[in-house]
Amino acid sequence: MQKRIRKAVFPVAGLGTRVLPATKTIPKEMLTVVDRPVLQHCVDEAREAGIEHFVFVTGRNKGVIEDHFDMAYEMEDMLQKRGKTKEYAALMADLPAAGATSFTRQQAPLGLGHAIWCARDIIGDEPFAVLLPDMITLPGERKSRCIGQCIEAFEKHGGNIIAVEEVPASETHLYGVVSVGDDHGHTFGISGMVEKPPQGTSPSNLIISGRYVLTPEIFKILETVEKGAGGEIQLTDGMKILSQHQAFHGVRFDGKTYDTGSKLGFLAANVAFAMARPDIAPGFLAELKKIIGSL
Numbered sequence: 662m663q664k665r666i667r668k669a670v671f672p673v674a675g676l677g678t679r680v681l682p683a684t685k686t687i688p689k690e691m692l693t694v695v696d697r698p699v700l701q702h703c704v705d706e707a708r709e710a711g712i713e714h715f716v717f718v719t720g721r722n723k724g725v726i727e728d729h730f731d732m733a734y735e736m737e738d739m740l741q742k743r744g745k746t747k748e749y750a751a752l753m754a755d756l757p758a759a760g761a762t763s764f765t766r767q768q769a770p771l772g773l774g775h776a777i778w779c780a781r782d783i784i785g786d787e788p789f790a791v792l793l794p795d796m797i798t799l800p801g802e803r804k805s806r807c808i809g810q811c812i813e814a815f816e817k818h819g820g821n822i823i824a825v826e827e828v829p830a831s832e833t834h835l836y837g838v839v840s841v842g843d844d845h846g847h848t849f850g851i852s853g854m855v856e857k858p859p860q861g862t863s864p865s866n867l868i869i870s871g872r873y874v875l876t877p878e879i880f881k882i883l884e885t886v887e888k889g890a891g892g893e894i895q896l897t898d899g900m901k902i903l904s905q906h907q908a909f910h911g912v913r914f915d916g917k918t919y920d921t922g923s924k925l926g927f928l929a930a931n932v933a934f935a936m937a938r939p940d941i942a943p944g945f946l947a948e949l950k951k952i953i954g955s956l
């Protein structure tokens with residue numbers, strides 16, 4: 662019988678150079694979109710999809726991430742004493758169960774493939790989810806969010822799953838791109854993949870958008886894979902090798918993904934997530950209209 666996806670890996674060891682100077686002392690995963698750290702949005706998505714154990718691959722100067730998923734005793738005590746029950750309940754609802762988080766360090770940012778490999782012992786011999794925390798998602802027509810749709814596809818097809826999204830042809834050189842094999846609409850067989858193809862050589866305009874379900878066989882491959890694009894150990898290169906032995910399926914995520922690792926993406930995410938919040942949207946829209954009206 663197919664093993665259930667219980668664990669998710671969140672690689673959070675990157676340096677976030679694209680959003681400097683914000684990331685000089687604050688990990689980019691802790692920048693806030695509306696009132697939640699980017700990483701919390703991702704953990705919410707994983708939780709909704711049934712993930713029970715959250716594995717964070719962190720790096721130096723990222724200790725605040727570990728603190729965020731722990732109790733904040735003084736704050737909680739003060740909220741209770743001042744009768745701020747709503748705020749207290751909200752913090753408690755976000756707190757992962759004891760033992761449901763693991764933290765390991767990637768000592769040097771050698772690439773996403775290397776970061777995932779650092780989680781090998783914590784994951785063990787079971788298929789697992791990967792969420793790139795700087796990509797945050799809003800749901801579309803289907804109720805489940807992106808990693809939920811990937812897990813549904815895994816339950817149906819097995820193998821390995823990659824979420825993809827369409828981008829204009831002029832942007833494909835910035836991402837990992839897949840080639841489409843057997844096409845079933847929402848899901849399809851992946852017949853090839855390439856990391857950051859030079860402009861004009863991309864096999865499709867479907868980019869790998871930061872959510873995966875992978876089998877544990879990827880770890881052995883990542884151990885030996887050579888440095889690729891940007892001099893980093895690339896997850897895409899590891900997946901390409903794995904695809905010679907195991908099936909890979911693409912999931913066309915029907916919602917919207919925002920890349921908070923870039924300045925524009927981060928700003929767009931704040932607008933979109935604010936507009937998706939019934940308690941904030943009306944007031945925020947009025948402010949937006951004022952700004953736009955004054956341009």
Ligand code: UTP
Binds near residue numbers: 672676680771773
């Ligand atoms: P990015 O390439 O977007 O992250 O990696 P980065 O290196 O922090 O970004 P810039 O280009 O310098 O702004 C995607 C994800 O993989 C993680 C990052 O933290 C991010 O969540 N990552 C990347 C690692 O954990 N380790 C690495 O060596 C590289």
